[in-house]
Amino acid sequence: MKKYRTGLLLVIVAAVTLEVTAVIQMYFSQKGIKAEASLRAESELEATQCEILDVIDQAESAVKNNVWIACWALDNPDSLSAVCRRLIENNPVVMGSTVALVPGYLRSLPLYAPYVFRDPSGALTIRSLATEEYDYPAQEWFAKPLESGEGYWSEPYLDEGGGDILMTTYSAPVRDASGKIAAILTADISLDWLSDMVGGIKVYPHAFSLMVSRTGQIMVCPAETLVMRRTVDEIANRSGDSASIRLVNQAMRSGTSGNLPVKYKGSKNYVYFAPVERTGWSMSIVIPESDIYGTLRRIGGLIWILQILGLAMIVLIIRSYDRSQTKYKALSEKKERMENELHIASGIQMAMIPKIFPPFPDRNDLDMSAAIIPAKEVGGDLYDFYIREGKLFFCIGDVSGKGIPASLVMAVTRTTFRNISAHQDDPALIVTMMNASLSESNENCMFVTFFCGVLDLENGRLRYCNAGHNPPMILLDTIHPIEVDANIPLGVVADFQFSGQEITLRPDSAIFLYTDGLTEAENLAHEQFGETRIESALHGWRCAEEHLRNISDRVIEFVGEAPQSDDLTMLFIHYLGKENPHRIILRNNIKQISRLEGWVEGIAGEAGLDLPTTMNVNLALEEAVTNVILYAYPEGMHAPVILTADLSPTAVTFTLSDNGTPFDPTAAPEVDIDAPATERPIGGLGIHLVRKIMDTVAYRHRDGKNILTMTKNIK
Amino acid sequence: MEVTIAHQNDEIIVSLDGRLDTPVAQEVAEKLEPLKEEAGGTIILDCSALTYISSSGLRIFLSLRKAAAAAGGKVIVRNIDDNIRGIFMMTGFLNLFEIQ
Numbered sequence: 149m150k151k152y153r154t155g156l157l158l159v160i161v162a163a164v165t166l167e168v169t170a171v172i173q174m175y176f177s178q179k180g181i182k183a184e185a186s187l188r189a190e191s192e193l194e195a196t197q198c199e200i201l202d203v204i205d206q207a208e209s210a211v212k213n214n215v216w217i218a219c220w221a222l223d224n225p226d227s228l229s230a231v232c233r234r235l236i237e238n239n240p241v242v243m244g245s246t247v248a249l250v251p252g253y254l255r256s257l258p259l260y261a262p263y264v265f266r267d268p269s270g271a272l273t274i275r276s277l278a279t280e281e282y283d284y285p286a287q288e289w290f291a292k293p294l295e296s297g298e299g300y301w302s303e304p305y306l307d308e309g310g311g312d313i314l315m316t317t318y319s320a321p322v323r324d325a326s327g328k329i330a331a332i333l334t335a336d337i338s339l340d341w342l343s344d345m346v347g348g349i350k351v352y353p354h355a356f357s358l359m360v361s362r363t364g365q366i367m368v369c370p371a372e373t374l375v376m377r378r379t380v381d382e383i384a385n386r387s388g389d390s391a392s393i394r395l396v397n398q399a400m401r402s403g404t405s406g407n408l409p410v411k412y413k414g415s416k417n418y419v420y421f422a423p424v425e426r427t428g429w430s431m432s433i434v435i436p437e438s439d440i441y442g443t444l445r446r447i448g449g450l451i452w453i454l455q456i457l458g459l460a461m462i463v464l465i466i467r468s469y470d471r472s473q474t475k476y477k478a479l480s481e482k483k484e485r486m487e488n489e490l491h492i493a494s495g496i497q498m499a500m501i502p503k504i505f506p507p508f509p510d511r512n513d514l515d516m517s518a519a520i521i522p523a524k525e526v527g528g529d530l531y532d533f534y535i536r537e538g539k540l541f542f543c544i545g546d547v548s549g550k551g552i553p554a555s556l557v558m559a560v561t562r563t564t565f566r567n568i569s570a571h572q573d574d575p576a577l578i579v580t581m582m583n584a585s586l587s588e589s590n591e592n593c594m595f596v597t598f599f600c601g602v603l604d605l606e607n608g609r610l611r612y613c614n615a616g617h618n619p620p621m622i623l624l625d626t627i628h629p630i631e632v633d634a635n636i637p638l639g640v641v642a643d644f645q646f647s648g649q650e651i652t653l654r655p656d657s658a659i660f661l662y663t664d665g666l667t668e669a670e671n672l673a674h675e676q677f678g679e680t681r682i683e684s685a686l687h688g689w690r691c692a693e694e695h696l697r698n699i700s701d702r703v704i705e706f707v708g709e710a711p712q713s714d715d716l717t718m719l720f721i722h723y724l725g726k727e728n729p730h731r732i733i734l735r736n737n738i739k740q741i742s743r744l745e746g747w748v749e750g751i752a753g754e755a756g757l758d759l760p761t762t763m764n765v766n767l768a769l770e771e772a773v774t775n776v777i778l779y780a781y782p783e784g785m786h787a788p789v790i791l792t793a794d795l796s797p798t799a800v801t802f803t804l805s806d807n808g809t810p811f812d813p814t815a816a817p818e819v820d821i822d823a824p825a826t827e828r829p830i831g832g833l834g835i836h837l838v839r840k841i842m843d844t845v846a847y848r849h850r851d852g853k854n855i856l857t858m859t860k861n862i863k
Numbered sequence: 864m865e866v867t868i869a870h871q872n873d874e875i876i877v878s879l880d881g882r883l884d885t886p887v888a889q890e891v892a893e894k895l896e897p898l899k900e901e902a903g904g905t906i907i908l909d910c911s912a913l914t915y916i917s918s919s920g921l922r923i924f925l926s927l928r929k930a931a932a933a934a935g936g937k938v939i940v941r942n943i944d945d946n947i948r949g950i951f952m953m954t955g956f957l958n959l960f961e962i963q
Binding site: 738739741742745759760763764766767770771774819820821822823824825826828830831833834836837840841 | 954
């Protein structure tokens with residue numbers, strides 16, 4: 149749940165960041181674009197304004213230039229129409245002109261206003277405006293300049309007679325010499341160019357221009373039918389959004405410039421406006437907001453879509469990361485658990501097999517040791533042994549495969565071995581029954597190579613059965629693999645009848661069992677350790693423990709840096725045979741020396757030795773054995789020392805043999821028994837006593853054994 | 864093997880009872896080790912009950928003798944039987960100790 153919240157938080161942060169960035173960007177982009185639009189609109193307005201003023205100026209100049217001429221012509225009113233005519237002829241924009249006398253200025257002519265104009269054919273025609281119906285003094289073009297004494301631009305109007313052309317009239321007062329206004333000179337200007345000029349402004353695709361007069365009449369707009377027929381106010385009234393239009397209208401009519409937003413027909417527009425000086429007109433450019441921000445909004449939309457996609461991607465990534473994290477966590481937990489279980493399994497497995505050595509510290513007839521080195525945490529190798537009714541039951545096996553499955557089968561095999569051998573002495577039968585049991589439940593087709601032996605410790609009779617396992621090595625007179633029948637491994641054929649064999653182990657012979665992890669131990673050059681190396685490693689007598697250590701060392705040295713490829717299991721059984729009146733087996737322990745006395749007394753009795761001689765012989769043997777115990781074996785090693793006695797009518801020959809470090813006690817220098825106390829060495833007395841007491845003492849080292857022969861003559 | 868140590872008239876009397884063989888030698892040596900501090904006096908090893916002695920036992924005797932020689936004292940071996948006397952003879956110990 150926490151992970152989910154973290155993911156959600158991440159997405160929210162990303163979304164907020166993206167949105168805020170986008171909004172800021174949009175804001176500044178909009179500002180920039182708006183500024184750009186304003187700039188464009190304003191510069192267009194300015195440019196157009198200049199063009200309009202240019203025409204306006206022309207018209208004003210034309211009128212003003214003729215004011216003086218008209219002034220002179222006042223004395224001769226008939227010539228006034230000529231002034232008008234010249235004004236028109238000289239100025240193409242002027243469509244008509246009049247000089248209208250101020251009523252009463254000339255008593256002879258109370259009303260006089262000759263009007264010269266271009267007729268539709270282009271010819272100049274003259275007409276009098278001084279009619280009762282027209283009443284020119286009441287007209288705006290006459291009254292306004294008369295009143296103000298300044299030039300005046302009239303409201304634009306449609307020239308109904310001249311083909312609905314938009315016109316405007318500029319009128320200026322004509323003063324006589326005394327400065328009194330005598331007449332008003334006018335020039336009618338066609339404004340048809342205005343709609344082309346203003347309407348041609350196209351700053352944006354859907355932008356349009358609008359020009360209004362000081363009364364709010366529409367002078368230029370895209371809908372020509374509205375020109376001079378509608379006021380802006382009327383349009384405002386018709387649309388639902390009148391307020392903003394009125395506001396703009398007001399601003400425009402007040403002769404200011406600027407821009408204002410306008411809602412028209414539901415959409416927002418920006419109106420940029422500027423006045424045309426002197427005329428009272430106001431020009432504007434209406435730009436729909438969609439035109440200004442259209443591109444930006446399209447880009448904005450695109451960005452938004454990209455953001456959504458990006459966020460979706462983030463969500464997906466987080467989810468897949470979460471999933472993989474969860475999966476990874478689950479996997480590592482699983483792995484940890486597996487490792488834990490492996491440890492436990494390994495512990496259980498190791499607990500199953502006897503691994504305290506010496507296994508039978510109270511027995512002098514057996515010296516054995518075993519080692520199992522699994523290649524993985526738990527292995528499929530097994531060995532087992534125990535003594536029942538004076539018989540040593542032992543086995544070694546190798547389950548196909550490694551790891552947990554193999555170890556499980558190993559555990560089952562070992563249990564089966566124990567169960568069946570508990571009431572069965574014949575190895576062939578044990579193996580046959582084990583095979584039947586293991587085959588029954590062997591769904592995974594795992595098999596076990598197996599060797600089972602039963603050694604009668606009374607007489608050295610070894611019965612054994614081999615089920616496809618490496619034949620063990622026999623250390624009798626020579627070292628060689630034991631002969632085995634070609635039986636198949638366990639777990640393959642349920643009703644297979646396994647055959648057994650037997651040999652007799654002489655006392656002081658041994659059997660070495662191993663798994664193929666030993667023979668097939670490989671070095672980096674992919675050479676295998678092989679049987680030959682085993683045989684040579686077994687040469688030289690050692691105690692069981694030393695044998696295994698020696699072989700392990702050799703394998704480790706041989707393999708070098710190469711990884712251990714298979715479980716390695718070894719079992720060494722040294723059968724020492726029974727003790728008898730002529731044979732005593734002592735362990736490598738000083739305390740065992742106490743057993744000597746009784747044994748020596750037995751021999752002495754048989755040989756008829758007197759008491760002092762018996763004690764001396766005992767002393768000599770004790771010294772010899774002590775020597776072996778102290779020097780032949782590493783301290784604490786449970787190794788055997790065998791002492792035998794051969795009786796003849798004339799002598800008793802004692803033979804002491806051990807498998808320890810070669811050591812010749814007879815080579816020790818003689819002790820100087822005449823030396824003073826201070827010069828006497830503490831040691832060396834033991835050998836001296838042996839020499840003194842025994843009649844002959846001989847040492848030899850053969851087959852890795854120390855053999856000390858001591859003879860005591862019978863007198 | 865029983866070992867008793869008794870102080871009597873400036874003498875230390877060590878009574879050895881039983882077999883002084885290798886298995887017990889270590890223990891006996893440890894028991895007698897403190898005597899080396901008093902080796903300036905007279906140490907009497909009473910062997911009347913000693914039935915057997917191996918080289919490990921002889922070594923204890925010898926080391927006491929050496930300590931006594933160094934400290935100016937003496938070690939007297941008393942009441943050895945013929946068997947042990949034989950061993951003493953074989954090892955030259957008869958010359959090293961005052962035998963009573």
